[in-house]
Amino acid sequence: MKNRMTRIALARRPQGAPVAEDFAFDHMDLPDPAPGEVLVEVSHLSLDPYMRGRMNDVKSYAPSVGIGETMTGEGVGRVVATNDPRFSVGDLVVGVTGWATHACLSGSALRKLDDSLPPSTALGVLGMPGFTAWASLNAYGRPKAGQTLVVAAATGPVGSMVGQLAKAAGMRTVAIAGGAEKCRIATETFGFDAAIDHRAFDTASALHTAIAEAAPDGIDIYFENVAGMVLEAVIPLLNTFARIPVIGTIAWYNELEDSADRLPMLWRSVLVKRLSINGFIVYDHWDKFDTFLAEVGPKVAAGEIAYLEDVVQGIDKMPAAFAALLEGGNTGKLVVEL
Amino acid sequence: MKNRMTRIALARRPQGAPVAEDFAFDHMDLPDPAPGEVLVEVSHLSLDPYMRGRMNDVKSYAPSVGIGETMTGEGVGRVVATNDPRFSVGDLVVGVTGWATHACLSGSALRKLDDSLPPSTALGVLGMPGFTAWASLNAYGRPKAGQTLVVAAATGPVGSMVGQLAKAAGMRTVAIAGGAEKCRIATETFGFDAAIDHRAFDTASALHTAIAEAAPDGIDIYFENVAGMVLEAVIPLLNTFARIPVIGTIAWYNELEDSADRLPMLWRSVLVKRLSINGFIVYDHWDKFDTFLAEVGPKVAAGEIAYLEDVVQGIDKMPAAFAALLEGGNTGKLVVEL
Incomplete structure (x- = not known):
């Protein structure tokens, strides 16, 4: 079994939420690395919301996963064979391995890790999600001491980094999370000033009231990673010169567009096309x-x-x-x- | 009659489009300028779309005009009496005179004009509308040679300045205007590469098709001064990294919000609150x-x-x-x- 690998391919395009039948497990012999390539035995794989978008056959910012192709994603592992002199057997690396036990990748597509932190941190807090939080907050959020930030999915790898960076910059930070346990983690582990359980509210206007209480001076940064009801609740609370970095619209990933409401269509365009919209007076x-x-x-x-x-x-x-x-x-x- | 003046006050708040009964003409004696003040005899008054918003009793970026107060607006005129040593009788000045034949204003609120250009240019091409076009295009449009700009109300003082500045920066410029005559003016007087008569289209999708033909490489700057059907037609044509300065939503000024469609509500917030929204990948x-x-x-x-x-x-x-x-x-x- 040592020279066999397993991968998970996209079997068909999901309708709404993905189910088991949308995926296919393949077993195959390990490949030999071609010149410049490295064979990695994966120890940790990442699962991230953006992968849902890649399962659709629509034009987006990155190509779709084709039917029969390995599901895309990042992984960490050890080099088990190398045809790139920059790597040695046993090196710890991170790269886009896909959903698989092994991956044969160009050495140029891999980044070496040291052993000072757990390998999985390269997939989260010090990987793509943590970097997304840091880069988008700096580029488009522009934290200012004394102002207020609201972020949803606040215990996730992006939201928790956003909250901690904003708090360190002197902001009041308000978490939106699903359930009492996540709210407790938001304040105790990640230092949010307040946490709101969105599951406790049926309507955007009820959620709005709760956010208004937690953000009595209004909202200066709404870090958008969910859209949906949270966005609707937040809009009336935005202060003048508020900033909205849009990094995800997960609440609308599984939804068809409602033709009477043009906001989801615009919002998806903002993300996919990296639009820059600025009110001017x-x-x-x-x-x-x-x-x-x-x-x-x-x-x-x-x-x-x-x-x-x-x-x-x-x-x-x-x-x-x-x-x-x-x-x-x-x-x-x-x-x-x- | 030399020592009498006329002003137009807001008589009541308009329902939808303003009508004559929403205004009241008052006649009164000319005021004497207090220390630091200047009395101006107005020769030209400006009419601009933003004034419609000031007639509503809603929180916006500028205070409403109160019932019984003089309608707000800029005017040009000559100083006829002065209690500010920086001004002399006969000086040509521009300021927020309101809708009136005369205005008594602090000298600090007036700007002197020279006589090298027609006085009315201080209300348009070299006044607030021209400056709005220049400042918003530079700050948020960021023209780039070889890219495409679309602007509506293209023969108006803002749209025509935007088009000419973008053209001078090497962009392809597409005008949206109402009627064949305005389209002719857009291309002949203002140098737009193409002009589309929005009145020739009943639906956003028909308008979309026409804009797509005029902007075959997509849209990199949509300069938003109208909203409504034009916005809807434009969204699917926006290129990656497109910029949308939002300076007006005139198509929605006279409309109540449609509760099923959250886009007008968001769009109004973008303008009034000067929101900054940026997609991030x-x-x-x-x-x-x-x-x-x-x-x-x-x-x-x-x-x-x-x-x-x-x-x-x-x-x-x-x-x-x-x-x-x-x-x-x-x-x-x-x-x-x-």
């Missing part, structure tokens, strides 16, 4: 007005930038002209000449 | 992984960052463990030990 930016005038004024004077005015005569015409403006009835900038 | 950020490990690794080793693992034994348990993960059944990072 000109009053926040007046400090740049002189720069604007210096740059654009000469171009208008020189006729390089065209403009068009729709001039209405007389202050008595203002109400009607305004109503027409809202209906798109004018062409160019609407100005009333007195 | 970890694969775009791997270049920072070493920084993450260097920063967070020692904290995990020192026990300063807690982590929790949920360990399942045996590869045969993977399908069931994965299904449970999607239902939130695990606590902490889910790892399968082989």
